[in-house]
Amino acid sequence: MVRKEKLDSMFNAFSIVSGGNYVYVCDMKQDLSRWSKSAVDYFGLPSEYMENAQSIWNEHLHPTDREYFNESINAIFAGSDNNHTLEYRARRLDGEYVVCVCQGVVIHDDDGKPEYFCGSIKNHDSVNYIDDVTNLRSLYGFLDDLKSAFWKKQELDILMIGVEEFSRTNDIFGYTFGNRALRKLGSLLLSEFRCEGQVYRMDGTKFAVIAQKSSIQRLSEIYADLQETCAKEFYVGSDRLTLSLCAGALHLERFSVSPDTVYSCLRFALHESKGNHHGELFEFQEVVIDESRNSLTRLNEIRNSIVDECVGFELYYQPVVDAKTEEMCGAEALIRWRNNDYGLVPPFLFVPILEQDSLFPELGKWILREAMICGNRIRAKYPNFVMNVNLSYAQLERTDFVDVVLDLLKATHFPAKNLCLELTERCRLLDVKLLQNIFVRLREEGVRIALDDFGTGFSSLGVLRKLPIDCVKIDRDYVLNIQSNKEDRNTVKFISQLAEAFNAELCVEGVETAEMRDMLRKFNVTSFQGFYYSRPVPIEEFCVKYSC
Incomplete structure (x- = not known):
């Protein structure tokens, strides 16, 4: 009873500073956890108090995310890690998966042994991961998918494509027509890159492709064909438009940087393509500083x-x-x-x-x-x-x-x-x-x-x-x-x-x-x-x- 009271006390303390996130506190010596009632209701968990919560929560995670989740939690309970930050997809009550970010820390007893594992889970369900205009994954989805690739240490080739001076299309034809043109371009990108990777609608008139089994050379070849099509054969209904494209690319093989840093490098490459290379694909080249560091990690x-x-x-x-x-x-x-x-x-x-x-x-x-x-x-x-x-x-x-x-x-x-x-x-x-x-x-x-x-x-x-x-x-x-x-x-x-x-x-x-x-x-x-x-x-x- 004393340990349960201490568990509740710690849970209440963490709830005060949770900022609205779900809270969990696990008594590691008894493997008894208490979770926020809002999390229990949202994900359909058995109770606020759960024994062996790792196993229960594991069943609610997307199958491809479970290995990384269990690896981190096992390290926590084995004493080799004292904290973690994980992003994964969890199944809510209606069966749909939502993106969550979990952060936790180990609290030790007076003898220095792990006693409690406490933390919070942020639910990103309120963030729109699908672009309303093109139905492609949005910038939020792009950044989250990058994070996932980082955890899995997957080498990637990433392409960002921009449409130059698209505001003229909106000025001439109106925003409704402009949105139709963006939808058409999104469909064209899906078709052209269907064998290469995932296509995203970024901010404004930018699109991106994350390719796991391709190469910069291959993406460049497809982009050149896309440029030709958009310049000469791009139709929205019966109206032909001439779209000028620019593109930046990056090969990612280091995973100690943040997705936001990668995004900045891609924007720089896109800017170089537009301003100094007449729309030709510009690849962000990492400069090796020494055997263990490069320009991307320095920029990070x-x-x-x-x-x-x-x-x-x-x-x-x-x-x-x-x-x-x-x-x-x-x-x-x-x-x-x-x-x-x-x-x-x-x-x-x-x-x-x-x-x-x-x-x-x-x-x-x-x-x-x-x-x-x-x-x-x-x-x-x-x-x-x-x-x-x-x-x-x-x-x-x-x-x-x-x-x-x-x-x-x-x-x-x-x-x-x-x-x-x-x-x-x-x-x-x-x-x-x-x-x-x-x-x-x-x-x-x-x-x-x-x-x-x-x-x-x-x-x-x-x-x-x-x-x-x-x-x-x-x-x-x-x-x-x-x-x-x-x-x-x-x-x-x-x-x-x-x-x-x-x-x-x-x-x-x-x-x-x-x-x-x-x-x-x-x-x-x-x-x-x-x-x-x-x-x-x-x-x-x-x-x-x-x-x-």
Whole structure:
């Protein structure tokens, strides 16, 4: 009776913090368990109190999931594991299976022996795993099926397909017709990939295929045929549409990463296909770092760092100097990630991929806050100091982006006039009207706007005309050979005149020698940035250099 009272006491305690999930507590010494009544009713279990609950629950699991469930529970009772997190399918009272996530932990007695196994079960029945438009499995189903493959350590080839500029179809024919087109495309994908794997409808106009017995080469061949069909022979009723597709792919053979990390890599590959490879299939290639680690596992660690309140991230600062006096007038904040296993990782190894991740705006917010805090430290000695921070399109797409910036300025007491937000080349796909609305509001508050990477694909004359730009930054590629290359000198001269015509300052990046500096001074340049003055350095080193 005493042990049953203790079982009930622990059950009540776990129920308080369960967050609405089902709760179970097992007395491991007597193999007596108590389960939530809601779970008993939902799954048709014999009673709230059960002996040998493992065997009873095992009969309610999907047959293909039982092996992994029993393996984990046996390890718990054998003392080789102290906790587990499992996802499996459980049969509810009406015979249908629902996806559940079970988390449990072992509590030891005073002698250190396992005494109770306690935990909760989250029922995902409320999540829609079937897409309403196409009747394909949805993004939720895609992520869950990835998790299942991870547990089973199944090598996979994954393909993600996107439809470019599908909004035009909706604008011309209406959303009802657009949904018919997506259903037709879903049926076509099912037909084309029926022998390769499972087809999914992802978010928006994206689809995916998880193939267990195929190859990237085979998926690429099918995709090429699909492109041809969608471009020339795609009919919805009697209406022929021309659909432009893009695709990214990934071969998965490591299982220490999360499905969300895989999803981000696929989105990156899809973005590369669309932006830089004219719709040809782009494969995300893992780079082997050493014998036991690769770029995907590193990216997974970086992504986890964002979840853990951006632990491991730090900002380096590269000074911006006045072109005439060479006095420090500002700095650009540059993100880095540091880890005991991977060392200091530069941004080009993770930012382009993480920009496709829903977590990236949180990192962007952390960067802004940290830059403002450090900027205040520098401003104490240099009141006119301007902190430059790069923006990502993932931030700019958020409807609350302006409010986030203004709230951070208020919270850190950083003056808006001392902040300069840099619009990078990767933002080129965003709608100019969206950018106008954002930057007009920020300019009204005093925030400065810089156009970074001028001379690359995004930085066109049309964009300079339409956006309120305070500073144009010339990409370093245009000045590396400025002493010997007449065309580069003419390019810099033209850009300097262009900036002056639009009342914008001109900053030249990549200044590495005194000779480059002297040559650039012949043009209407406002400021310099480059290794000649300083490499990017941590805030402490920056403050020592400039006594701030």
